[in-house]
Amino acid sequence: MVWLWPDSKAAVAGAPDTQQVNGVITTMDVEPCPPATDQLQQSPPAASSVCGSAQVRLTTGDQAGTTFTVPLPTGVGSPTVHVGDKAVLAYSPGNEAASRYAIIDHERGTQLWVLLVAFVLAVLAFGRWRGLTALLGLGFTFTVILGFVIPAILDSKPPLPVAIVGCSAIVLVVLYLTHGLGRTTTVALAGTLASLLLTGLLSALAVMAMNLSGAGDESSFILGQSHGVDLRGLLLAGILIGSLGVLDDVTVTQAVTVEELARANPELGGRQLYAAATRVGRAHIASVINTIVLAYAGASLPLLVLIVALDDPLGQVLSDQLVATELVRSAVGTIGLIAAVPITTAAAAYVARPRRSAA
The missing domain is CATH 2.40.50.320 (Copper binding periplasmic protein CusF)
Incomplete structure (x- = not known):
């Protein structure tokens, strides 16, 4: 860092x-307004x-x-x-x-402050102490992104290493702050970091294989022109940061599941703990995958509407840089999530065995 x-x-x-x-x-x-005279202005009125x-x-x-x-x-x-x-x-x-x-x-300053206060009150009312630690973790996340990741990218530092370091710092502090010190949190941290590195590797391979430049929208193009930002690295950094939030959710769930199974039935061995927790992980992943796809679809809804309106051939649509970029985000993020389940579950089951044996 x-x-x-x-x-x-x-x-x-x-x-x-x-x-x-x-x-x-x-x-x-x-x-x-005066009547439109240009053919380009013959569209429906705003x-x-x-x-x-x-x-x-x-x-x-x-x-x-x-x-x-x-x-x-x-x-x-x-x-x-x-x-x-x-x-x-x-x-x-x-x-x-x-x-x-x-x-x-x-x-919109006043409206945003009202919405922020309502958000904080809702989190504190339901989460209480855990809600407070979650808010502190959220504040640290924004501090790292706004204070380190974005300025470093603007300073022409390589975006991918910046994202890896920034994400590692976020997950290191936020997991312990939110879930406390303990072996369950440590296992979740290890699983998150391993899955994050795997996601970064898969992202780099996918971006290179599909020859994605990262200049898929106007904002990226402006950054490349005015600040000399590595757009391909910026794309990879965005994939990592976008995947991190769901990754720690999955890894914490798996680590806690194994811990609770070991407490509920100390007779369960490592293989049994792994098998039982994996079944929970499969159910979790099934819903999370849909969440990821819907999140990317919602963020890209104007693009999807434009694609349907243009009525281009499917092959041409899928090979377009904007569409291919979103497909890579969804696919790589999903693969990283799937890998997080066995990685974290295996580590948690291994760590839980000495405690069970000692009992």
Whole structure:
């Protein structure tokens, strides 16, 4: 981690000229949009199909308190605003046009804080002490990702080693923090790390075999162009981080299952513990696989809708880089989960044997 630690200057490199400020819409002058003349504009109208301008009073930035006339956003995906809404505006200092401000989004700070408080209260109300440790673990996870993984990648460190080190640090701290010190947690940790390394190896092989570049979407392309990020390594890092959350769930479940079986029936041998816990693992994996596929499908739903709308041949669709990338994520993540069950179960059954024999 020391070798991969990012330079503090990396996070500010390549800062865009456009700034963002917040404001409140005080008045609006709405008028119908002119009819579309371009064939590309003959699509169904957007939800916000009104034009005109709005008076916006800035609440942040150097010109806070000043009111400006800003054109209303139009087009597909543009935010729909009303008088009294808090909006986010893009500010271009060097733009000499009539308006240097443009409404680009809604300001959601208050709503997000309310949702965060509700989330914390729900976790604490049900989980109590375990809920508190889970929240602390979640905070540590975000600290590692935002404080180490992302800055290191922006600092041109190799993304795959960065992800491996970051994931190892997360699972090392979070498992012990959430589940306490003990041999069950240690077994789950060992199983998670082994499965994580296997997932990383399989991911690298799959990405190389399918010649995936990692530049499947606009965000990745921008990172490669502006920051020189290794996009293939970034893809592998994303697969590892995405798999980690489900991996520790499976490994902890298997380690605890073996421990409870050994306590309930001290006469069970290692093979019997392994066989019984594996049956539980199979049932768990059957539901987790569906969870993984649905999670990736939900995240890629716009892509799936576009594929169906284009009505391309199936072979062409599957060979597309975006689709192939999602297939690799799902397949490799699932294989890593399946491997986690026998790895963790075997280790837990082996560790449980001396305790049973001593009894």
